[in-house]
Structure formats: C-alpha cells, structure tokens
Amino acid sequence: MSSFIRPHIFTWTNSYSVRDARLHLRHVRDLLRSLDPADAYNGVNCSSLSYLSFYTRDKDGESVGNRRASEKESVACRPPEYILPGCKDRPLTPLQPVRDDWKPLQCLRVLTMSSWNPPPGNRKMHGDLMYLNVLTMEDRELNITSSTRGFYLNQSTAFNFNPKPAVPKILCHSLVELLSQVSPAFRKTFSALQKKRVQQHPYERIAGPFQVFTWIAPQGDHSLDCVRAEETHTSRMGQDEHTAGQSRDWNEELQGCRELTRNSLQDRLHRERSIFKTNSDFVEAATRGAVAVVDGNLMPLNPGEAPHMQMFIWNNLFFSLGFDISEHYSPLGGNTAAHAAAICDLRGAQAYTSVDIEGLHTLGTAVVDYRGLRVIAQTIVPGILEKNQEQSVVYGSNDYGKTVFTHPRFLELLDKTSKPLRIQRHQVLDHRNSPVELCSGIETKGILGNDGRPYILDLLRTFPPDLNFQFSETEERGEVPKECQSFGYPRRHHHSLANLRSELIEAFVQHRTGDTATAGADMGE
Structure with missing residues (x-):
C-alpha cells in the first residue's frame, strides 16, 4: 500500500486547495475593484470611504504633497457648503463627494463562476477545484480550470463540457499571470491600475468601522461580481461562521x-x-x-x-x-x-458608559x-442563562415595582454617577410600603454576573420624562402655564416614554447655576 501512495506524494505547500482557490479569486477580485468606490458606498466588508485625496488634490489631480516647496499656494480644504450646518440651499446631489478619478479601470468585462461547477468526481481525482468563465476586453470568451497546480484554459463551452487543456497549454500559478498572457488589454490595464492603486494614501485603503448609509450615496451601475454572488448564496444562511469554541x-x-x-x-x-x-x-x-x-x-x-x-x-x-x-x-x-x-x-x-465609573x-x-x-x-451577562432573572436581580425591581431590592455595592457605584447624571439618591416604597433606597430609576436592574462584575440593565428611565408630551389627557391642562398653552402644550403623544435629552438637562443646570451665582454676587454687593 505504501509503495502505491508514495509516487503520488508531491510538495503540498505549492498546491491549491478549494479554500485557497476561493481566497485567491477573492484577492484578484479585490485588486480589480480596488479603485471602484461601489463597495465603500454600499458599506460592503467595511470598505473605506475616504475624502482625503478629494480635499488634498487640485483640479488637475496633482497632490498637494507633491508640489514644490517654493510654490506657496493656498488650498481650500473645507468641505462643500451643502453639507455644512445652516446651509439653506442644498442641491439634490449626493452628500458624499464624487471624483472623476474614482472611475475604475476595467480590466475584464466578465469574471464569473462557471455553470459547470462543481467538478464531477472523476475530475476531482485529476485535481480540478472549480471552473471560471472570463470575457476579456477583446471579447474573447475563456473557460478556466482552477486545479491544485494552478490555473489553465480548458476546451469547455457554454453547452459542451470538455475539461481537457486548451492548445497551447498554459499553466500558471496565479490567475493574474494567466490572464496577462492571454489578454494584452488585461496586462496593460492591470499594470496601470496597480500603479494608480499604490498612489493612494493608506487611510483610503484601511477599512472604516463606521456605518455607511446607502441612501446618501450616488447611484452607480450594478456590475457582475462572482465573489459577491457566491458569498450571498453561501453565507451559511446567517449561521455562525465560527466553529465551536472559536x-x-x-x-x-x-x-x-x-x-x-x-x-x-x-x-x-x-x-x-x-x-x-x-x-x-x-x-x-x-x-x-x-x-x-x-x-x-x-x-x-x-x-x-x-x-x-x-x-x-x-x-x-x-x-x-x-x-x-x-x-x-x-x-x-x-x-x-x-x-x-x-x-x-x-x-x-451610553450615558452610564460616558460617565465611565470604574x-x-x-x-x-x-x-x-x-x-x-x-x-x-x-x-x-455571564451566567444569566443558567438561572432565572428573578433570582439574579439584586438591585431594582423585576416585577414593575412590587418587590424592590437594593444592594450596597450597586449603591456605592451608582452614587458616583449621581452628580454627572443628575440623579439623586432617593427612597421608594414597595408593595408593603417599606422604604428602599435607590440611586437610579426603579426599573433599572442590577445583576451580579458569574464573573463577579456588577451589571446594570434596563436603563430606559435614566432621563426624566418630558411632560410637554403626554400619552393621555388625564392631567388637567389648567396646570400648564399660559405661555406653554399658547404653543399647544401639552401635546398628545403616541407613548409616554418621551424623555428629556441629556443636552437639555445640562443646559438647564448650567443656566440655573449661572443665575444662582449671579444672584449670590448681587446679594454680596
């Protein structure tokens, strides 16, 4: 048995697997679309949408950094007026700037997966991994086989499967190398694309973590993309992409x-x-x-x-x-x-996180x-799934105020947030009319996780309610000042969770503090 297997052993480090072939195809796709902003506009794979070169290049496309030091020219790096606050006349244009040099260089007309995939069993024994269809800029249709040894042209057509290598036989370890040999237009355009790609600033190629809203992006042409189509249909239907324990x-x-x-x-x-x-x-x-x-x-x-x-x-x-x-x-x-x-x-x-209490x-x-x-x-929360939430809550109420718990550890930590969040320590009464001391809303729950950390959750009552928007008209309108009634307050609202914003609370505190300080100064005089 060993004498039969040994002659077929070769250097595995230079051979492709199905995973390696797919990664190679994805890398080629990323190179071909490196200058295309469509992925960045659509927020695909956290692609970066940078305005760096848009503001640092002049109309002729010359970079400011490449100018000679003797040329003292002022360059306006301000953003367009229509995206600045206070602009009244906003044109019906995308909010994101559009540059002429963002037009991608087209190296191929079509690069897709072949309909002959997956390879049949006998071809898998010969090392076939997958098949590709390519339409070059010269309108030449190519059928390419990705094998364990590399990429080569086969004799298949749209309706006839013939996996034999085409004549002359060209075997290349890289898909780019194969396309460069069979398509002069690809070789010339791909070289120009790479030269233009390396001129980009690194910030324009780093993936951006911010969310991109597609409705403010300019509308572009929808092009063929085999990698995008394959990832859509082979995304494990939303299942976890990691193995157990990873x-x-x-x-x-x-x-x-x-x-x-x-x-x-x-x-x-x-x-x-x-x-x-x-x-x-x-x-x-x-x-x-x-x-x-x-x-x-x-x-x-x-x-x-x-x-x-x-x-x-x-x-x-x-x-x-x-x-x-x-x-x-x-x-x-x-x-x-x-x-x-x-x-x-x-x-x-967000409010408690910004306070950042250790x-x-x-x-x-x-x-x-x-x-x-x-x-x-x-x-x-670690351990929350192992026991009922009623058994985990050690602070606050889990039954809408009937039973209220307090905990010295949570009181000590939340007391540090009282001043920045404007929440004073107070007492509430449970269903037995027993006073319980809290330093937050009654619906805020405190849980001690299995990791020993104190967690607070259900923080929807962090800010006080806005009494100008009422869910019901049970309160008499006569209690509202006449100035507010002249503007139609209190207004009927869809729910009773209209809260004051933190900025308004801070502005109110600063206003009252300033008035008090002024009054004290006057009294001192």
Missing part, C-alpha cells in the same frame, strides 16, 4: 477593554483605541445578526411563540424584537412604547432598524 465573547472583550489601566496618557490612549475597535466590531456583528434575524435565517430560542415574540442567540449575542411581549408597555403605549424603549435604553447605556458595567447594546423592524442586540 466565537468571540463580546461581553468579555467589551468589559475587558473598559477595565484596562488608565494611569498614564499612553494607557488611556491604548484603552480608548481598544474600546473603539472592539465596539466597532461588536456593532458590525450585531448588524449582521439583526439582518439574519429579520430575514428568517436564524433558529429562535422559542420557535413555538409568535414571530414578534421570538428571541435569538447568535455569535454570543442576544437578539429580541422591539415589540411589547409581556404587555409591560400596554399602559405606556403598547408596541409604540416598546419601539421607543429600545432607544431610551440605548441612550441610558467597577460599574453596562451591556453592549446595539439597535438595528431593518426592513421596518427594530432589532435589539445585547451581550449576554
């Missing part, structure tokens, strides 16, 4: 970044970079998971429930929909209130609106 623990990553040291300036810079990078990756994963939830590509935890009541876990993230599941929001506005509660909770989490932890939260549905993605 998926990222988002909660541990986020909390670990916040626990980094902040003693020196270098430590603080490293901590902020780590938080920004991890949070950007978390938002990207939450967005992909939310799209999979709405598209129906994930199996819910409770498949027997109605679709709007289903919950999901994917990639160590918990997903729920913005509906009133337990009728908790029925007196507040029902599903409309539940829809607004997600944003209120997100703003509360030892106090919030959940990673993202709210994604997709196809008319609101999806809430949150990290999972």
Whole structure:
C-alpha cells in the first residue's frame, strides 16, 4: 500500500486547495475593484470611504504633497457648503463627494463562476477545484480550470463540457499571470491600475468601522461580481461562521477593554483605541445578526411563540424584537412604547458608559432598524442563562415595582454617577410600603454576573420624562402655564416614554447655576 501512495506524494505547500482557490479569486477580485468606490458606498466588508485625496488634490489631480516647496499656494480644504450646518440651499446631489478619478479601470468585462461547477468526481481525482468563465476586453470568451497546480484554459463551452487543456497549454500559478498572457488589454490595464492603486494614501485603503448609509450615496451601475454572488448564496444562511469554541465573547472583550489601566496618557490612549475597535466590531456583528434575524435565517430560542415574540442567540449575542411581549408597555403605549424603549435604553447605556465609573458595567447594546423592524442586540451577562432573572436581580425591581431590592455595592457605584447624571439618591416604597433606597430609576436592574462584575440593565428611565408630551389627557391642562398653552402644550403623544435629552438637562443646570451665582454676587454687593 505504501509503495502505491508514495509516487503520488508531491510538495503540498505549492498546491491549491478549494479554500485557497476561493481566497485567491477573492484577492484578484479585490485588486480589480480596488479603485471602484461601489463597495465603500454600499458599506460592503467595511470598505473605506475616504475624502482625503478629494480635499488634498487640485483640479488637475496633482497632490498637494507633491508640489514644490517654493510654490506657496493656498488650498481650500473645507468641505462643500451643502453639507455644512445652516446651509439653506442644498442641491439634490449626493452628500458624499464624487471624483472623476474614482472611475475604475476595467480590466475584464466578465469574471464569473462557471455553470459547470462543481467538478464531477472523476475530475476531482485529476485535481480540478472549480471552473471560471472570463470575457476579456477583446471579447474573447475563456473557460478556466482552477486545479491544485494552478490555473489553465480548458476546451469547455457554454453547452459542451470538455475539461481537457486548451492548445497551447498554459499553466500558471496565479490567475493574474494567466490572464496577462492571454489578454494584452488585461496586462496593460492591470499594470496601470496597480500603479494608480499604490498612489493612494493608506487611510483610503484601511477599512472604516463606521456605518455607511446607502441612501446618501450616488447611484452607480450594478456590475457582475462572482465573489459577491457566491458569498450571498453561501453565507451559511446567517449561521455562525465560527466553529465551536472559536466565537468571540463580546461581553468579555467589551468589559475587558473598559477595565484596562488608565494611569498614564499612553494607557488611556491604548484603552480608548481598544474600546473603539472592539465596539466597532461588536456593532458590525450585531448588524449582521439583526439582518439574519429579520430575514428568517436564524433558529429562535422559542420557535413555538409568535414571530414578534421570538428571541435569538447568535455569535454570543442576544437578539429580541422591539415589540411589547409581556404587555409591560400596554399602559405606556403598547408596541409604540416598546419601539421607543429600545432607544431610551440605548441612550441610558451610553450615558452610564460616558460617565465611565470604574467597577460599574453596562451591556453592549446595539439597535438595528431593518426592513421596518427594530432589532435589539445585547451581550449576554455571564451566567444569566443558567438561572432565572428573578433570582439574579439584586438591585431594582423585576416585577414593575412590587418587590424592590437594593444592594450596597450597586449603591456605592451608582452614587458616583449621581452628580454627572443628575440623579439623586432617593427612597421608594414597595408593595408593603417599606422604604428602599435607590440611586437610579426603579426599573433599572442590577445583576451580579458569574464573573463577579456588577451589571446594570434596563436603563430606559435614566432621563426624566418630558411632560410637554403626554400619552393621555388625564392631567388637567389648567396646570400648564399660559405661555406653554399658547404653543399647544401639552401635546398628545403616541407613548409616554418621551424623555428629556441629556443636552437639555445640562443646559438647564448650567443656566440655573449661572443665575444662582449671579444672584449670590448681587446679594454680596
């Protein structure tokens, strides 16, 4: 047996596998589309959309950095007027700048996967991995075989399968090398494309972590893209792309970044970079998971429930929909209130995170609106799935104020947030009229995770309600000042979760503090 196998052994380091061939094809595709801004406009694969060279190049395309030092010319690097605040006359043009040199250089007309894929069993034994169809700029149709040894032309056509190598036989280790030999136009254009690509600033090629809104991008032509089509149909239908034990623990990553040291300036810079990078990756994963939830590509935890009541876990993230599941929001506005509660909770989490109290932890939260549905993605508290939430809550109320808990550790941590968030420590009464001391809204819950960290969640009552927008007209309008009544307040609103913004609270505090200081100075005189 060994004497039969040994002659067929060759150097595996130089041979292709199916995975290597697909990665090579993706890399070639990225090179061919490196100057095409379509991926950046559509937010595909976190492609970067940089305006750097748009503002640093003059009308002739010459870079400011390449000018001679003797030429003292002033260059206006200000953004266009129509995207600045206060502009009244905005043209019906995309908000993103469009450059003439962003027009991609076309090396091929078509590069797609062949309909003869996958290779039959006998051809797999010969080393065939996949088949490609190419239409060159000279309108020459090519059928290419990707094998373990490289790429070569075969004799197949659209209706006749003939995997034999074409004459003359050309075997190349790279797809670019093969196309350069059979297409002079490809060789010339690809060389020019690479020279133009290396002239770009590195910031224009680094993937951007910010979300790109496609409705503000200019409308472009939709071109053939075999890699994009293949990834769409082979995306595992939204399933986790990681094997067991290799998926990222988002909660541990986020909390670990916040626990980094902040003693020196270098430590603080490293901590902020780590938080920004991890949070950007978390938002990207939450967005992909939310799209999979709405598209129906994930199996819910409770498949027997109605679709709007289903919950999901994917990639160590918990997903729920913005509906009133337990009728908790029925007196507040029902599903409309539940829809607004997600944003209120997100703003509360942002407020506590911005205060940045050491030892106090919030959940990673993202709210994604997709196809008319609101999806809430949150990290999972360690150990929360192993026991009931009623047994986990040690601070706040889990039954809408009937039973209220307090905890000295949470009181100590939340007391540090009282001054920046303008939340005073107070007492509430439970159903037994027993006073319980809190330092937050009664619906805010405190949970001690299995990792020993204190977590606070359900932060939708972080900011005070806006009494100018009432859900019902139970309050008499006579209590409202005449100045407010002249403007139509209080106004009927769809829900009772209209909260004041943090900026208004800070402006009010500064106004009152300034008045008090002025009055004190006058009295001192």
